[in-house]
Amino acid sequence: MIVFKKVRYKNFLSTGQQFIEINLDKAPTTLVVGDNGSGKSTLLDAMCFGLFSKPFRAVKKDQLVNTINEKECVVEVEFQIGKKEYKIIRGIKPNNFEIWCDGDMLNQDAAVRDYQKHLEQNILKLNFRSFTQVVILGNASFVPFMQLRARYRREVVEEILDNLERHDYFTVINVNGKKISSNPIKSFEVDVRENRVWVSFSLPISREVDIAEQALAYSIFDPTFYIEMLYFEGETVSFFGDVPSSCSTKIKQPNPSTEAVLLSRSPDLDKVPDQSIGELFAETVVVNCY
Numbered sequence: 154m155i156v157f158k159k160v161r162y163k164n165f166l167s168t169g170q171q172f173i174e175i176n177l178d179k180a181p182t183t184l185v186v187g188d189n190g191s192g193k194s195t196l197l198d199a200m201c202f203g204l205f206s207k208p209f210r211a212v213k214k215d216q217l218v219n220t221i222n223e224k225e226c227v228v229e230v231e232f233q234i235g236k237k238e239y240k241i242i243r244g245i246k247p248n249n250f251e252i253w254c255d256g257d258m259l260n261q262d263a264a265v266r267d268y269q270k271h272l273e274q275n276i277l278k279l280n281f282r283s284f285t286q287v288v289i290l291g292n293a294s295f296v297p298f299m300q301l302r303a304r305y306r307r308e309v310v311e312e313i314l315d316n317l318e319r320h321d322y323f324t325v326i327n328v329n330g331k332k333i334s335s336n337p338i339k340s341f342e343v344d345v346r347e348n349r350v351w352v353s354f355s356l357p358i359s360r361e362v363d364i365a366e367q368a369l370a371y372s373i374f375d376p377t378f379y380i381e382m383l384y385f386e387g388e389t390v391s392f393f394g395d396v397p398s399s400c401s402t403k404i405k406q407p408n409p410s411t412e413a414v415l416l417s418r419s420p421d422l423d424k425v426p427d428q429s430i431g432e433l434f435a436e437t438v439v440v441n442c443y
Contacts (some may be wrong), residue, residue: 175196206250241253336356
């Protein structure tokens with residue numbers, strides 16, 4: 154999870170020579186208020202420019218530099234992911250792009266485009282379009298997800314699925330009581346039905362399983378229990394092909410302890426998510442064919 158801590162900028166749009174510094178980690182929620190034209194949207198522009206080299210609003214890059222000073226435009230964004238502290242520094246006139254992690258600047262030997270790719274794919278795990286759909290929402294140029302063109306909706310979903318890969322797509326599969334891994338998703342479909350987005354995909358597992366001889370069970374859950382996932386009885390599994398007529402499924406309900414229930418209701422989980430609590434509340438689908 155990305156926790157933004159600080160944004161600093163100077164000579165950016167209407168901002169002058171002195172740094173404007175906004176701390177975002179003094180409280181669980183930071184509310185920025187001000188009159189029209191006071192700079193609220195400039196904060197969003199600065200965050201997006203610092204991370205992606207483009208502002209949130211449709212402003213040309215050469216118009217981002219303060220028109221009076223005409224140089225030394227600098228934006229710094231500080232954030233934390235897990236236990237690592239990052240700082241991104243980006244400037245215009247002179248051009249500058251630095252990525253710092255725990256006080257050390259990452260190697261800049263690669264071309265700027267590759268450096269940006271590393272930031273998006275390996276650190277943020279978000280591109281500009283996903284960032285402005287999931288993290289930053291504003292009324293100036295924000296386009297609701299449902300109003301995006303089909304190919305742009307697909308880009309956002311693809312980014313989300315790429316991020317889920319490192320979490321095994323929130324899926325735990327067990328064969329004869331032992332966990333087996335899944336392979337990356339190769340294709341998916343995005344559809345809009347009744348003003349809802351439906352994403353369908355096949356999750357390949359790492360090896361073949363003979364369900365006539367082996368016990369198969371799986372659970373789908375958010376490890377932090379931020380999202381609760383439930384099944385409809387009778388709609389858990391569909392069998393295709395040559396499947397034994399004896400095959401059936403059942404849903405095994407979770408049995409969390411009193412301590413786990415109390416922990417799940419704790420407001421502290423919003424500040425420091427617990428990556429293990431979700432499994433305690435997960436329904437398990439058991440496939441029985443013998």
